[in-house]
Each structure stands twice: as C-alpha cells, then as structure tokens.
Amino acid sequence: MDVHLDQLTMQFNDTTAVDSITTTIKDGELVSLLGPSGCGKSTTLMLLSGLYKPTAGDIYFGDEKVTTMDAEKRGIGMVFQNYALYPHLSVLKNIMFPLKMQKVPKKEAIQQVMEMAKLVQIDHLLDRKPAQLSGGQQQRVAIARALVKKPKLLLLDEPLSNLDARLRLEMREEIRRIQQEVGITAVFVTHDQEEALSISDRVMLMNNGVLQQENAPQQMYRKPENIFAASFLGNPPINFLTLHKTENNTYVIQGSSQTLELPSMKWQTHEAFQMGLRPEDLYTVPEEEGLFSGEIIHMETIGRDTLIRLQLGDVTVRALVDPKSRLRVGDRCSLAIEPQEVHYFDPKTGERLRGGNDNDAQANLEKHA
C-alpha cells in the first residue's frame, strides 16, 4: 500500500510542527524520518497514525483518503519510543491485545501471537510482565504487538533510543530483517543519522517542520540539496567556507586573508558562495599545491583516522588525515580536495549550486561515525 501525503500541515497554537509536506511512501519501503529534535518527526508520525488530525492537507492510504479517519480504524501498527506496553498484561496478552480488540477467536489469536513471538524471538518470555523484561526484549514485544494484526503500515518512533549502543546496532538490523520478512511499509523516526542511513531505503530529512530532502541514503550524503542537509549529515561534520569574489577567478576566504582560484564555471556570476568540504575528502599536500593552509591547533585519533583542526584566520577546518603523516600540533599544514568533491551552496538561499563526490559515502560515514 502506497502512502501519500499531500501538503500535510500541523499547526499547534503558534508553532507549525509540520509544514506542508508532500511525498509518497511506496509499498514495502522503509523510510526514515530524520532531523534534529523538535523538527516535527513525531508529529508527522502521529498524523500518519491518526492520533493527531492535520490542520491542513491530506493523507491517502492507497487510493483511500484517511485524513479524518480515527487511529483505531486505520489498521496501522505503531511502536512508541518508550514502548507503551500494557504493564498489567503478560507478554502474551500484550501481543494479543490488538487481536482481542478485533474479536479474533481466542485459539486463532494465540496461534498468531506465537508466530509473531517466534519472529521477534521472544517466544520464551510469553508469561512475563513487561516490567520483568530488558529494554531490548520490551522493544521486541512492542514490535510484535504492532505487527500481529498484520497492519498495512508500521510506524516506529525512535524505537532504539532507550537501548545501549551495542544493542541498538543489533536491534536495527533486527528491525530491518523483520520489516523485509513481513514485507511491510514502514516509517522509522530517528534523530541518529547513522541509524537512518543504515536502515532505510529512503531518508526523509526534516528541519523546522519542512521536508528538506528525500533520497536514498547514499545519495543524500553525496548530494546534499542545501546547507542544512550538508551540515546535518556526516560525522565529523562538514566544513563550510564562505568565499567572496575578488577579481577574475580569485576568491577570498571570509575570515582569513587567503585567496584561492577556482576553475571557471557558469554559476560564477555569484558574488559569494559557500563551499562545503567533508573532512574525509580533504588530504594533506605540500604547501604550494594546497587549496589553503593553516596551523594545526588540535589533533585526535578517531578509530583508524586522525582528526586535525586547522586554523586559518578566524575559521577552523576539520580534516581526517593519514595517521602516518607526522603532523604535530603547531605545524603548518596545507590541504587539498578533488574538485568534484567540493559542494557549493548559495549563501542566501542555502540551496545547492553544484558539486558532490561519488565515493562510497555510506562506507565513509560508518567508518567515521
């Protein structure tokens, strides 16, 4: 079942939590809703579930308009951030609850619960109460309860945020496995970019209630549509340098006196623009070949790489460099980047002008996360 949002808007008093979002979630797809805290992810999910009714715009499940349909009639499954299991019911009865509400005969219901419990691997815990389960187990129960009525759409609101780092990794693979096994359409809310990029078919990036960009994970990292998308994705975060045109093809870096030359391109009518440089795309070069240079003010080791912070004038630039390079704090260092890996943005609108690299961004991101 495709889910279609049309100009979906949710206004709370003076805040617009969701601002005319239009998109289609395709059948069987897992879409992540990614964005900083307060950007409207949960609200979007609540709108999809029917727990909130939008102030404007429409939602379609397939061809059916469900905008004003109540949550209990939408036939969706939902997993809440704190799982919201019924504390007075055993695991078995928790999972069976939606079936009981549908008046499924008991024998059949129990059988379906057992199947679901096996799928999420908690069939040995059916007699326990939620309070007697670990966070990961509670989460599986919550997923089983959401899936047991065979919903057409599964909504997950930061289901992993209460788990420790290791379990989180395990569970996100679990969720992906279950989602693909059942073949259900799913929307997964998270503010963790790594989680979003690794689990989903498509990422929807939100900020201030506005949909910023939606892409396959790799694509979003490689070709951020605007400054927000570029800065939100990537760890360590992307560097921005503001360039001002001086004469011909020479540009001065705002905050420093260094100038650089850029190959001539058609958008160079712009008086100023922003250049986005991912730390992992920068590399050290001898002084005269560098794009710019500065003094190393900080060094640290992140996994296999060394992160350096370079001071040029008032600006600092982060770069991941080869740990074998014998750099030290206080050294002067020049950095370069392949021209096709530079992202250019219009500083006024924040929109992308051009650029982007074609490396395996996913691998890069995981390596540096």
Place this chain on the structure above:
Amino acid sequence: MRSALSKSTIYILLAIGAVFMLLPFVWMLSTSLKAPNEVMAMPPVWIPSELNWDNFTEALAVAPFDRYFVNSLIVTVISTIGELVTTILAAYAFSRINFFGKNIIFAVLLGTMMVPGEVLLIPNFVTLSNLGWIDTYQALIVPWTASVFAIFLLRQFFLGVPKELSFAAKVDGCSEFRFLWYVMVPLAKPALITVALLKIINSWNAFLWPLIVTNSQELRTLPVGLSAFTTEAGIKYELLMAASTMVVVPMLILFFIMQKYIIAGVARSGLKG
C-alpha cells in the same frame, strides 16, 4: 543507639494507643458473653465467670436481624458498585477528556469536600422527600453512589498513567470506552479496591442516614436495628453487645484480609476517607 531509643519510644506510644483503641472492642466482646448481673457490676468484670453463648441466640430473636442483614447487604453492595461506576467515569473525564469548564467543575467538587456531612443531612432529606423517596431503598442507596474523595483519588491515579498508553491502545483498536475498561481500570485496581473497601466499611456502619430516611422495620439496616435493644425497661447490654459483635465481625474479617489495600489507600491520597 539514639535511633533505637526513639524507635522503642515510638513503639511504646503506638502500643498504648492500640490498647486504648482495642479496649472498647474487648469490652464489647466480654459483655456479649456475660450474664445480666455481671454487666453493670462494680468493680467491672472483664472476664465473664461463665461464657453465656445464649446471648447470641437470644439477641437474634429480639428483632428480624436476617432481614436487617439482607438490607445492609443490599445497600452496601449496590452503593459500592454505584460509587465505583460513577468514580471511574468521572475520574476518567476529569483526567483524560477536555471539556468546557472542566477545571471549574472539578474545583467546585473538591470544594464540597470541605462541607461537613452533617450539614447536608437536612437538605438531602428535603430533596428526597420532594422526590417522594423517604422510606425507600433509593433513599438509602442513591445519595451514596458518588464520592468526591474517591473521584479525586482515582483521578490522581489516572493522571499518572502515561499518555502513550492511550495512544497505543487507540492504535490497537480501542475506543475511548474500551481503553478505560481494558487498560485504565485494570491498572487502577489497587486504587479501586481501596475505594471499594472504604465504601463498604462506611456503608455497612452507616447509622444516622438510614435512621433518618427510613421508618418501616422492613428497611432497617443492621446498625439501626441495634436500637431494638433499647426498650422502655432499659437497655439489655449483653444482648446489644452480642448483636453488635455479629454486626462488626464481617467488617473485621474484611479488614484483616484487605488491610494492606486500606492502609495503602489512605497513605496514597494523604487524606482520610
């Protein structure tokens, strides 16, 4: 050392308190087994010289206590069920549903808790007589099927239930009412048991109200029925105490079985029921 001392002081004080609370009760039991000449004897006789179990059979013969017992049972059961129903619905509305004037209505309700019950006797009586309900079961039951205290207690409990639970229930296919019935009520079971127990005790022991609104013997409840032992010839204390013992025992048994709920309930609300 110091805390041990203060602890033993507390226990001694509590023990003295307990003795004083128990004395009338022991006196009732002892009198119920005395021969008539020992009842008023001076110095007081604490342990009857012989146990007069006949007092109990004799007491039962003085008045139709079986009828009174049934009346007490009817009044207690129906008013308890009534109170539970009104409490659950009202507490849910006040904690979960937004409606016009909610806070004002709730404040007014709480305000009524400040009014002593005795003040309400006459207005209530007048209302009931206008309804033509004097000397009926309705009069014994209906005014007691709602309690602001219970609503307050349960509302506080409901407010503590996370909102996600109702979201989850809705997604799982619950209407508002089913959510109340299948999730909220089971969750609130301890609070509801407390409410019910306090109600049962109050209702079983009620004296003044049944006395005022009923005249006919067929409608008397046990506490009122005890007045049968007061005759022109005086009060037959040994029979009165035997009957009182029989009235009190069901409550005592209930209390011993359920005491953890009663104590928890009073402690939970920080108020006395």
